[in-house]
Amino acid sequence: MIEFVNPVIGIILISIVVSFILSLIYKLTTNQGELKKMNEELKELNAKFKEAQKNSDQKELMKLQSQMLQINSKKMNSTMKPMMITFLVIIPIFVFVFPSLYGDLTVKMDDSLQGVMKLGEVEREIQINENSLVLDGEEKSLDEVITVGESKFVFKNFDKDKSVASFKRIVVNLPISLPIWGSNIGWLGWYILVSIPFTTVFRKTLGIVQ
Numbered sequence: 001m002i003e004f005v006n007p008v009i010g011i012i013l014i015s016i017v018v019s020f021i022l023s024l025i026y027k028l029t030t031n032q033g034e035l036k037k038m039n040e041e042l043k044e045l046n047a048k049f050k051e052a053q054k055n056s057d058q059k060e061l062m063k064l065q066s067q068m069l070q071i072n073s074k075k076m077n078s079t080m081k082p083m084m085i086t087f088l089v090i091i092p093i094f095v096f097v098f099p100s101l102y103g104d105l106t107v108k109m110d111d112s113l114q115g116v117m118k119l120g121e122v123e124r125e126i127q128i129n130e131n132s133l134v135l136d137g138e139e140k141s142l143d144e145v146i147t148v149g150e151s152k153f154v155f156k157n158f159d160k161d162k163s164v165a166s167f168k169r170i171v172v173n174l175p176i177s178l179p180i181w182g183s184n185i186g187w188l189g190w191y192i193l194v195s196i197p198f199t200t201v202f203r204k205t206l207g208i209v210q
Helices: 007-029 032-054 058-078 080-102 187-205
Strands: 105-108 114-119 122-128 132-135 138-141 146-148 151-159 164-170 172-178 182-185
Touching (some): 007 080, 032 058, 080 187, 105 114, 122 146, 172 187, 182 187
Antiparallel strands (some): 114 122, 122 132, 146 151, 172 182
């Protein structure tokens, strides 16, 4: 595993660069004038649709709904190109960059479920029991945070077939618990949390029409 700058800062920096690049790609590969025009048409059709609903004009509702579907279909088609380019940019980052910098730590275990956690030059002996683990002779619960060098990890799972234990690298420990993620956030969760506001800012700054 490659060591990099503090993961909190490192992921923020990568997020800023990626968010800007993706926003720029979207603007350069879409017809912003056409998208603006379609948005205005949809706004007008939506107003007419609400009026038709008040008047219970089923014929007009069907007509307006069909028109809105056609425009939304055109909008979707116009975003296919930037979406494909976005995948080409984001997939290598998600598959290679983040996992190598801030990914899980795997430990090969012997028959007695003992192994060595290695991170750079730091090594810590570990043993996995049924409901706990022992780190350098000290017993800990399976959900307890483990420190290896400058990094923190929490037990993720144990693959019996491969005799490999996985430990999730904690990038941020939040004061609140989020659904699915919990409070111990890894690189993916932190990237998503920080990329949303950056993307919003860049799109507004660049005047992007969606």
